[in-house]
Amino acid sequence: MNQNTQKPLVYGGTVSPYVRKVRVALAYKGIEFEDVEQTPFGAPSEFRELSPLSKIPVWKEGDFVLPDSSVILSYIEQRYPTPPLLPADPQPRAKALWYQEYGGSQLNYVTAGVFFERVVKPKVLNLDTDTKLVDRILEKALPRALDYLTKCLGDNEYMVGGMFSLADIALTTSFVNLNLAGVKVDAVRWPAYAAYVERTLTLPFYAPIVAQVPTWAKYQQD
Structure with missing residues (x-):
């Protein structure tokens, strides 16, 4: 990752399998990121603005925000294709x-x-x-x-x-x-x-x- 680029934020809790899925993918690809602990229960209005369904995880990269683990992983795979997490065939x-x-x-x-x-x-x-x-x-x-x-x-x-x-x-x-x-x-x-x-x-x-x-x-x- 470019050193001048801010680390992306991953909102979520360590217990969530969906949050874990994103964190493992990032670790596998060697992508640095910052954890922001957030549960979907009683989330503040600021978080609900990031996640309309009040679900975790949420990816925030500057002004770019993505909720939903599958969508986040699709983006990560395209933005950081090496090492791949999807076969080419x-x-x-x-x-x-x-x-x-x-x-x-x-x-x-x-x-x-x-x-x-x-x-x-x-x-x-x-x-x-x-x-x-x-x-x-x-x-x-x-x-x-x-x-x-x-x-x-x-x-x-x-x-x-x-x-x-x-x-x-x-x-x-x-x-x-x-x-x-x-x-x-x-x-x-x-x-x-x-x-x-x-x-x-x-x-x-x-x-x-x-x-x-x-x-x-x-x-x-x-």
Whole structure:
């Protein structure tokens, strides 16, 4: 980055898988940026002007502002193309974008449900965990997702194109929150995917981002 250029700002919280996705991508590309801690709850009007939906993350580069992690990552990939986070070939590139969509929608819906019930409700909202809902997610929704992802991964090191890509970030960031909620991928039932998640989360540019998660966000079993 040009030394005369101000560092971009990334608004968000360390617990958010969407914010983490952007931060990991920036770390992978070696792009310097400044974190601005911001939760979407009770956000000031100044932040709502940056993010009309009051969601995180938000990217601010001078007067240029972008909300939404997928849009931010699309911009980053075009502005800072090396090292790439998307394959050059159209088909694996499209697959990576699909996995980003799946990771940010269906997969995050599953993992966030457990995290919300086990961590956010008791620790932030002072509400009881819906244990029946958690059980349903762990017994039905999560296995469906892991069966699908295991099939997609096969015996490959990375999800698409034989390279680390946006797909690998999108399909592992939610598991940080699932781990915080006291759930790990069953290495007996899904050995390949369990190893893939562990391997990806411990990559030298990824692990420091994971380590930023605050201790309050960890599930404590009674």
